Amino acid sequence: MKHASKLLGVSTSLVLAMLGSTTAHATGTLAGTTITNTATVNYSVSGIAQNAATASNSVVVDRKVIFTVAGAAATTTVSPGQTSAVTAYTIQNSSNDTLDFALGAVNQSTGATAAHGGTSAYSVTSFSYYIDTNGNGQYDAGTDQQITYLDELAPDTTKTVFVLANVPLSATNAQVSGVVLTATAEQGGGSGSQGTVLTNSTGAWTPGTVQTVFADLTGATDSQYDGKYSAKGDYTVYAPVLTVTKLSSVVSDPINGTTNPKAIPGAVVEYCIVVQNASGAASTTALSISDPLPTQVTYLSSFGILLNGTYSGTACNSDGTANLSNSSYTAASGSNPASVAGTLNNVAAGGATTMRFRATIN
Template sequence: MIGNRVRLLLLSGTAAVASIGTAHAQTAGTTAGTTINNTAAVSYTVNGTPQTTNSTTASFVVDRKVNFTVIRDQPGNTQVNLGQTGAVMAFKVTNTTNGTQDFLLDPDQATIATGLIPGTDNFDMLNLRAYVDANGNGVYDPGVDTAQFVDELAPNASVEVFLVGNVPTTASATQANVSLHVTVAAGGQAGTQGAALVPTDLNLGNADNVVDVVFADDDDDNIGADVARNGQGRAYGAFEVATHNVALTVTKTALVLSDGVNTINPKALPGAVVQYCLLANNATLLTPATGVTLTDVIPANTTYVAGSIAIGLPGGTCTLAGAPQDDATSFNAATKTVTATIGTLAGGASTAVSFRVTIN
């Protein structure tokens, strides 16, 4: 006869085992630092009397699995004009780490291999900076979007980042290749830029009560600027000077104002006053023409009417009104040349210049 009969029913048969845990599931995974406890419940009998007890509790903390993505968040390159200030390119940073993180932002033009982006990279943007979209509207707002690091980005959250720079006036400039270089950093203190994360030595065994840092980013740009599992990410783009010319046309017309004989329908008689109108039109929308200057040699058998040059007349048309613009116009008597400096002619805009001659 067996005096004491003990039946341990663990993990098989009719075992009664209960798990007691505290993990919280997220898309990015259970939050780093979460403690997971597990205790087994044991049932057995002694001399026909049911008994229960619990195992000791096994505990460990969830480690930090660092992962995130960086993408260019716009179709194609950013089209720019020579001399343009505040040109913008949009990127998006998404945190898929199982913890809230800061991200350090580095606008880069130096580590981009030829051929990575189609087109020839032959100039650098000036004063290139990275700014975080503060109000989440997806549009760069100067004076509003001023933060230059991503602060406290929650798991599975995304934020827009803008590269902003100035285009030089170099006539040969066609394309500037750029990248947004992002480094994961420590979170936990709002408004303060965290230090770049340092991964745990993978040669060490897992410590149950320590949050190890493991880089799990698997991106690789194939040029060595960004490799897998380095806690860094990059996305690439280009500022492109697509327009080096505009559809600028000048239409010239002549109108006889008076002939000294007829009061109605004056004719082109000797002594008649004729007004020339030069209508300059920039048909290329969004692209201005700068330094626009019109020159016109008055024709033979005519004499320039002193002080008759008028520029920038209302509505982009020549009228009989309009005061001379002495600071922007001139007449060279030796070369018989009229000069009118318009300056900048905006895309889609027109400006008129007029002057008068008498027929000899």
């Protein structure tokens, strides 16, 4: 569409007036800026200079929408059952206008390729969004403000948005959860009030109004020129991989003593609980064992409870430490059976620990 103003003769001078911001931006002239140029015609009649004739033309700059979203450079390491696990995204507005951005995080489908390798194997839940209020690039609980959308992102500006989610307790070591964050361009200009979703102006150019042209590229899951941009992030589980084995051996009986004893009434049985952690797994924390005793046996208090022993691979070794502050025996009470319990040292990857105690067969 042409936009013309009446002009006498040929222009001899040109003046460019920018009504609005004159600051130079990488994004170009800001949307809504009025570009006015005025042509002046000077002439004479019978050698006498006449008043100059002028004509002006004004063009209102339209909105060019272009922005990107980028996920964190590395995966976020999480534990099973962790709440408010954080991954970061940056949103850069390269448009020539201040915009709001709607935020939407979704799980990748099972088997989809995750951002930092591997395939998505589980889903996180309860997405929430926080803006990097102090601009340090790190999530600071109590400082960074929770948001539902990104408000008033100026041209040539980048903001970090943190996505928080909960990890299911069922997630296991080395499993990955892929997440896609999509930002959708919305009308800006009203701080504290979310703007409407922008639409691409596909019809003819309308002089004097601000029209919208989508110039965004293809994101992780969205298309070119759709007013959206998406990027991947992921959470990778780092957890212990435990194998628990409970062994028993007959130590003595009333007939044979310690020579080939049998599990007859009056015999002493040694129980050993082995906790092993797989190579490459995370170390355990707060490792404790509780073992209710069957009614057919009676706890042998003279032997006690030995903690943090070693395991040969087929049998428990005769070691461990009696630690009354970290172990306990609780007698039966009502419907509650007697039980032994112990708090053990953490087990590193590839390591093992044991808890041993003895009981007499009734």
